[in-house]
Amino acid sequence: MDFAAFKRAVGESFGLVLEGYKERQLKRRIDSLMQSLKVEDYRRYYTLLLSDPEQRRRFLDRITINVSEFFRNPEIFQILETEILPRLLAANRRLRIWSAACANGAEPYSLAILCAEQNPGGGHQIEATDIDEGALAAARRGVYRKEVLQHVSPARLARFFTEQDGNYEVREELRRVVSFRHHDLLKDPYGRNYDLIVCRNVAIYFTREIQEELYRRFFAALRPGGVLFIGATETILQYQQFGFEKIGTWFYRRPAGEKG
Ligand SMILES: C[S@@+](CC[C@H](N)C(=O)[O-])C[C@H]1O[C@@H](n2cnc3c(N)ncnc32)[C@H](O)[C@@H]1O
Structure with missing residues (x-):
């Protein structure tokens, strides 16, 4: 079984669209995982994945790279806070936001x-x-180690978290407004009428074609005037082609005034 056949088989068995991920990166990550298990060919590894849930979990962990932290790239979150959000709130006091990935x-x-x-109580x-x-399970638990909170100010820590044996749990005020669900950006339908879509540090793993498909779909999912916020190392080169206007290095807007 070659790598292409492995991707197809894994895709069919576990519902993953591995063709959408950049091939070299993906192969490197999977090969190093196989090496650590001393599994030498893709067919044996595929059989192992079919039979062993723990290996399936490790495999998924390896391809998804799910590291994150609060206010990742704080200087960019600062722009969101002081420039983008106030404008969105001026147009709509009850924001619909999608944090994708x-x-x-x-x-x-x-x-x-x-x-x-x-906008408290908004x-x-x-x-x-x-x-x-x-x-998603960790997100629903909402308990974080101090390192993940390095960019959270002491005032915010005191207001929005409860300390528990050196870890910090998000308070009800935050939980109430956030809902979590499973969604595959490559195959599941997107919602509609978002004021803000935040999709950071995942498009980098996808092929150019898939990235373009994503941006097209994000555009359709925004309401006119809505904004897409992307990762620090990302840029949308042909943003006009998708209909966006660029309002900042990491912010793209669906023009206001057109029909949603
Ligand atoms: C590096 S994290 C980014 C987290 C957060 N957005 C940030 O910037 O800190 C990448 C996330 O993308 C998710 N992911 C990978 N492929 C995905 C897909 N096809 N659909 C939805 N999420 C995906 C992973 O599970 C992982 O949690």
Whole structure:
């Protein structure tokens, strides 16, 4: 079985669209995992994945890379806080936000903190999705080690978290506005009418064609005037082609005034 056949077999058995991921990166990660298990060919590894749930979990962990932290790239979150969110709130006091590929939940809870500060009791809704059930379980638990909170100020820590044996648990005020669900960006339908879509540090793993498909679908999922917020190392080169206007290095807007 070659790598292409392995991807197809895994795709069919576990419902993953591995063709959408950049081939070299993906192969490197899978090969090193196989090496660590001393499994030399793809057919044996595929058989192992079929029979062993723990290996399936490790495999998924390896391809998803679900690290995250609160206010990742704080200087960029600062732009969201001081420039982007106030404009969105001026147009709509009850924001609908989608944190796509939310990993352990640090990202959607960071968004919930900003919403709580700028419009307390505003009835915002933050939908947070990811392909990885393990990451979603951690996100629902909402308990974090101090390292993940390094960019959370002491005032925010005191207001939005409860300390528990050296870890920090998010308070009800944040939990109330964030809902988590499983969603595969490569095959599941997207919602509609979001004011803000945050999709950071996942598109980098996808092929160019799939990235373009994602941006097209994000555009359709935003309401006119809505904004897409992407990762620090990402850029959408042909943003006009998808209909976006660029309003900042990491922020792209669906023009206001057109029909949703
Ligand atoms: C590096 S984390 C990014 C987390 C967060 N957005 C941030 O920037 O800190 C990448 C996340 O993408 C998720 N992911 C990978 N492939 C995905 C897919 N096809 N659909 C949805 N999520 C996916 C992974 O499970 C992982 O949690």
